[in-house]
Amino acid sequence: MPGLASPVVRTILLAIAWVAVGAARAQPALPAAQAYAQATSTDFAGNACDSGLQIGIGSVSAGCASVSSGVNAGSVATAGSGAVRLTANADTHSTGTDSHAGIGWSSASFVDWIAIAGPAGKTGMLTGTIYFSGGIGAKANGSANTSTNAGASYSFSASLFGQNVALSGGVLQATNSVSNSTNPAGGAFTVTAPISFGSDGWALGSMTMTAITQAESAARPYRETSISPIIDADARASAAFGHTLYWGGISSLTVDGVELNGYALTSASGADYRFSTAPVPEPSAFALLLAGLGAIAWRKGRSRG
Numbered sequence: 001m002p003g004l005a006s007p008v009v010r011t012i013l014l015a016i017a018w019v020a021v022g023a024a025r026a027q028p029a030l031p032a033a034q035a036y037a038q039a040t041s042t043d044f045a046g047n048a049c050d051s052g053l054q055i056g057i058g059s060v061s062a063g064c065a066s067v068s069s070g071v072n073a074g075s076v077a078t079a080g081s082g083a084v085r086l087t088a089n090a091d092t093h094s095t096g097t098d099s100h101a102g103i104g105w106s107s108a109s110f111v112d113w114i115a116i117a118g119p120a121g122k123t124g125m126l127t128g129t130i131y132f133s134g135g136i137g138a139k140a141n142g143s144a145n146t147s148t149n150a151g152a153s154y155s156f157s158a159s160l161f162g163q164n165v166a167l168s169g170g171v172l173q174a175t176n177s178v179s180n181s182t183n184p185a186g187g188a189f190t191v192t193a194p195i196s197f198g199s200d201g202w203a204l205g206s207m208t209m210t211a212i213t214q215a216e217s218a219a220r221p222y223r224e225t226s227i228s229p230i231i232d233a234d235a236r237a238s239a240a241f242g243h244t245l246y247w248g249g250i251s252s253l254t255v256d257g258v259e260l261n262g263y264a265l266t267s268a269s270g271a272d273y274r275f276s277t278a279p280v281p282e283p284s285a286f287a288l289l290l291a292g293l294g295a296i297a298w299r300k301g302r303s304r305g
Contacts, residue, residue, distance in 0.1 A: 028202050030114075030204070030268040035108075037054045037060045037061055037079045038077060039106045041090075042102065043073055044101050044102070047068050061079075062106070070098065073091070073215075075213070078108060079108035079109055081269035082112070083209075083244075083247070084110065084210070086241045087241065089240075090215040090217040091234075091235075092217045094233045096230065099218065106212070107211070108244075110209055112267050112273075113206050114161075114207060115267070116197075119197060119201065120200065122196075122255050124194070124203070124256075125194060125195070125252070127193075127252040128247065129247075130158050130247060131247075132246075133187075133241070133244070134186065134242065136152035136215075136237075136240070137172070138150040138152055138237045140233075140234075142221070142222065142233030143233065146221070146222045148233040149174065149218055150235040154211070154212065156209075156210070160191050161194070161195050162206075193205070211244050213241060215238050217236055249273070
């Protein structure tokens with residue numbers, strides 16, 4: 001009954017061919033993994049910060065804070081194998097008749113190279129999951145006669161073996177009497193990429209992730225006449241993605257429609273992408289880092305005064 005036996009025979013032959021090739025081959029040389037992070041902030045009053053583009057082979061971080069009278073703006077970015085994390089905030093409030101504005105911006109990305117072992121000369125389908133989580137918020141209080149406003153945005157993208165995915169993008173605005181708006185964001189995205197095993201039995205490809213966040217606000221007071229009372233203003237914006245973007249692991253690898261189990265995988269960074277690269281939950285650490293940057297900026301401002 002060859003019709004009934006053929007799927008079993010095909011699976012056995014595929015496994016034998018894959019094991020036979022894998023037994024003798026050496027792991028291929030891979031380009032170095034690279035991580036990038038940058039953070040900027042400004043209060044538009046001479047307190048501008050730019051971390052510059054930080055580049056590393058493993059994990060890399062960047063942080064900035066701009067703090068002055070009426071402004072607290074900052075950002076943090078971290079990138080590593082299979083995960084990027086970002087936050088940005090801009091809190092402003094008017095002081096007397098003075099208006100204040102601030103911006104926090106952060107960007108992080110990484111590229112890693114992956115080699116997967118399989119039957120030489122075959123093609124397969126690789127399926128995995130990408131997760132992202134966080135949220136943006138904006139709050140603005142002020143007179144309807146001014147343009148007190150706050151806004152936040154985020155943009156994420158990723159690729160696996162050349163298969164590109166634009167995960168999400170969003171903008172949130174709050175103006176004058178709009179007291180508060182929030183937009184939590186998150187989800188799981190499945191990506192499937194075709195891969196080809198070379199004559200040496202290795203399929204070579206890359207994984208990339210890029211994320212950008214921005215928060216900006218401006219607080220403008222209002223005074224109808226020189227003897228009228230001042231209507232104060234305050235505005236706050238945040239883009240908080242402490243667990244921003246991470247790889248959820250490989251869920252399936254098939255060759256000729258047959259699931260390939262027990263395959264070998266290596267990467268330039270040493271990360272095993274067969275499994276999740278979810279970062280350890282530590283949103284408080286991000287908050288503490290931002291607070292520390294703010295305290296440093298505040299002390300510098302005091303010393304200059």
